[in-house]
Amino acid sequence: MGPVTSLGTGITNFWNAIKEGRSGIAPISSFDPEGLPSRIAGEVSDFDPLAFMDAKTAQRLDRFCQFAVAAARLALDDAGLPEGEELEAAGVEEGRAAVVVGSGIGGMSTLEGQHRVMLERGHSRVSPFTIPMIIPNMAAGVLGMVHGFRGPNLCTVTACAAGAHALGTGFQLVAWGLADLCLAGGAEASVTPLSVAGFCSMRALSTRNHDPEGASRPFDAERDGFVIAEGAGLLVLESLEGALRRGARIYAELAGFGMSCDAYHMTAPDPESRGAALCMEEALRSAGMRPEEVGYINAHGTSTPYNDRAETLAVKKVFGELAYRIPVSSTKSMTGHLLGAAGGVEAIATAMALHEGVLPPTINLEHPDPECDLDYVPGKSREAKVRAALSNSFGFGGHNACLAFRAWEGA
Amino acid sequence: MDEQAVFEKVREILAERLGKGAEGITRESRLNEDLEVDSLDLVDLSMTLEDEYGIDILEGDAADIVTVGDVVKLVLDRVPEREGEAR
Numbered sequence: 001m002g003p004v005t006s007l008g009t010g011i012t013n014f015w016n017a018i019k020e021g022r023s024g025i026a027p028i029s030s031f032d033p034e035g036l037p038s039r040i041a042g043e044v045s046d047f048d049p050l051a052f053m054d055a056k057t058a059q060r061l062d063r064f065c066q067f068a069v070a071a072a073r074l075a076l077d078d079a080g081l082p083e084g085e086e087l088e089a090a091g092v093e094e095g096r097a098a099v100v101v102g103s104g105i106g107g108m109s110t111l112e113g114q115h116r117v118m119l120e121r122g123h124s125r126v127s128p129f130t131i132p133m134i135i136p137n138m139a140a141g142v143l144g145m146v147h148g149f150r151g152p153n154l155c156t157v158t159a160c161a162a163g164a165h166a167l168g169t170g171f172q173l174v175a176w177g178l179a180d181l182c183l184a185g186g187a188e189a190s191v192t193p194l195s196v197a198g199f200c201s202m203r204a205l206s207t208r209n210h211d212p213e214g215a216s217r218p219f220d221a222e223r224d225g226f227v228i229a230e231g232a233g234l235l236v237l238e239s240l241e242g243a244l245r246r247g248a249r250i251y252a253e254l255a256g257f258g259m260s261c262d263a264y265h266m267t268a269p270d271p272e273s274r275g276a277a278l279c280m281e282e283a284l285r286s287a288g289m290r291p292e293e294v295g296y297i298n299a300h301g302t303s304t305p306y307n308d309r310a311e312t313l314a315v316k317k318v319f320g321e322l323a324y325r326i327p328v329s330s331t332k333s334m335t336g337h338l339l340g341a342a343g344g345v346e347a348i349a350t351a352m353a354l355h356e357g358v359l360p361p362t363i364n365l366e367h368p369d370p371e372c373d374l375d376y377v378p379g380k381s382r383e384a385k386v387r388a389a390l391s392n393s394f395g396f397g398g399h400n401a402c403l404a405f406r407a408w409e410g411a
Numbered sequence: 412m413d414e415q416a417v418f419e420k421v422r423e424i425l426a427e428r429l430g431k432g433a434e435g436i437t438r439e440s441r442l443n444e445d446l447e448v449d450s451l452d453l454v455d456l457s458m459t460l461e462d463e464y465g466i467d468i469l470e471g472d473a474a475d476i477v478t479v480g481d482v483v484k485l486v487l488d489r490v491p492e493r494e495g496e497a498r
Contacts, residue, residue, distance in 0.1 A: 055430025
């Protein structure tokens with residue numbers, strides 16, 4: 001598994017920060033945010049693309065693709081598939097190695113930069129790399145090139161559910177026998193002036209600029225919006241047979257996937273939470289999982305007033321009285337909201353929770369919203385041996401995705 | 412215009428764009444085979460040279476270019492034209 005986040009790059013750094021309940025949120029440093037209502041973000045400020053790719057590759061990739069290349073490298077290393085030997089070592093044919101990487105927005109900084117070039121210097125000065133750097137599917141395309149994976153190669157573009165849809169799609173490719181192995185997850189690099197301004201105009205972002213680390217406070221009465229973040233989260237999915245054959249470390253079993261649509265509003269969640277509930281039910285059904293088995297839910301938990309209330313209602317709709325006994329936490333309280341990469345990063349957190357028996361906390365949850373009355377694991381991580389978990393992702397457009405995981409307890 | 416100066420400029424641009432050391436780039440280096448310059452790199456290089464020397468490089472010009480030396484020659488060919496126009 002390969003996380004690239006404001007909390008840390010690589011599974012050890014990332015997971016230690018989660019267990020310690022640290023915040024990765026700080027004042028925006030990649031551009032001058034003066035005048036914007038929201039001036040904080042979860043940036044990967046120590047990211048060095050040259051640690052993961054050569055200078056030519058780095059130059060022709062937007063930052064979101066650079067994150068994807070880094071996350072893929074980390075995920076493959078962690079899966080015991082070292083560079084250049086991936087397919088051979090795994091006993092996988094190159095045509096059976098898939099890639100599915102989602103992104104909500106794609107190459108936003110390239111778009112902004114080249115638009116400025118066009119206005120200031122004319123269309124003939126626009127870089128020939130503009131389009132390949134902007135299109136959101138390039139992350140998946142580049143990973144195919146870098147690793148020689150010639151199997152199915154796709155991009156999901158479902159806003160903040162893109163990473164989860166990518167994992168669900170990769171899961172289906174492997175489950176249906178269309179691929180033996182799939183690199184899947186999401187990548188995003190939208191901490192840019194236009195993107196932040198656009199989310200600000202929607203009143204979607206927290207303006208708690210005086211307290212960056214306390215700004216992402218899912219389910220808290222004083223939450224005032226999400227905190228934008230960047231990074232990537234990729235996982236290696238493979239058939240159980242293949243993983244056992246090559247003696248891979250197995251973090252968890254991806255057991256089910258549910259999808260639905262709110263069919264309600266472009267950006268606001270359905271106040272009755274029908275779509276969110278439906279995708280959780282579908283995830284349980286496709287995994288053959290009973291509600292009583294679920295011991296943890298990694299919430300979408302954005303820290304917006306709308307989402308956290310609606311998601312709480314959805315959990316109650318699906319689980320009834322059981323809802324009050326299931327720990328539900330939002331790792332976005334620490335990472336911020338990685339948009340299309342969120343589902344990938346949160347799948348990693350969910351798999352680690354099952355693997356290590358530690359539930360990530362919801363930090364900054366000091367005074368719960370009266371309408372948010374579940375067990376959100378406030379403040380501190382919690383040791384708990386759980387057998388199954390869900391991870392929710394909901395995107396603008398009403399796209400909902402839910403991944404169902406089981407703890408792996410050996411063959 | 413000084414041939415050596417144009418060569419050094421072209422080499423500097425290529426080294427930066429391709430992430431290579433300048434010392435490995437000679438007048439004889441073939442863009443495609445030796446330096447792995449692709450069609451997008453070539454457009455990018457043309458645009459950079461146009462900006463650098465205030466010249467126009469046409470679509471058809473690239474067809475005759477094989478080596479770094481060819482690029483230098485193209486720039487040298489264009490620069491006097493431009494200076495001629497100015498007079």
